[in-house]
Amino acid sequence: MAVYQVVTLPNPILRTKALPINKINDGVLRLIDNMRDTMYAFDGVGLAAPQIGVSRRIIVVDTGEKLWEIINPEIIFQEGIMTTSEGCLSVPGTVGRVNRAKKVIVKGMNRQGEEFTVEAVDLLAKAFQHEIDHLDGILFIDKAVETRKDN
Numbered sequence: 001m002a003v004y005q006v007v008t009l010p011n012p013i014l015r016t017k018a019l020p021i022n023k024i025n026d027g028v029l030r031l032i033d034n035m036r037d038t039m040y041a042f043d044g045v046g047l048a049a050p051q052i053g054v055s056r057r058i059i060v061v062d063t064g065e066k067l068w069e070i071i072n073p074e075i076i077f078q079e080g081i082m083t084t085s086e087g088c089l090s091v092p093g094t095v096g097r098v099n100r101a102k103k104v105i106v107k108g109m110n111r112q113g114e115e116f117t118v119e120a121v122d123l124l125a126k127a128f129q130h131e132i133d134h135l136d137g138i139l140f141i142d143k144a145v146e147t148r149k150d151n
């Protein structure tokens, strides 16, 4: 078990487009384990690799039902719109209202290197969109229609 410090603004890695994973090796699996441990340690519902200082395309998400570990995640379908409140471990003390698709289908790879798709709505859809944005250097404050301090 390894809990990392979560990088926060203005660390430039949060604004960097992360690189895809070409080969799943022990280092990648360890990285996923560390991301999972860090997410749970900080009570997050999701974490992207750049948030622990690694600019690679991996996310972990758990909104309370199941742990999702997704390598090279991509949104291949989206539908509807919802406006809900968001925060981010990398932007401490700020919350905002953000418009997101209500439903998404995400394609990616699991730890075994197998491709899969997952359909998500509401909170899980929001978490996937938020974390995948991190892989492109995008933060929720960029999309927020309104933000406020939450200390």
Ligand code: ZN
Residues within 6 Å of the ligand: 087, 088, 089, 090, 130, 131, 134
């Ligand atoms: Zn975030």
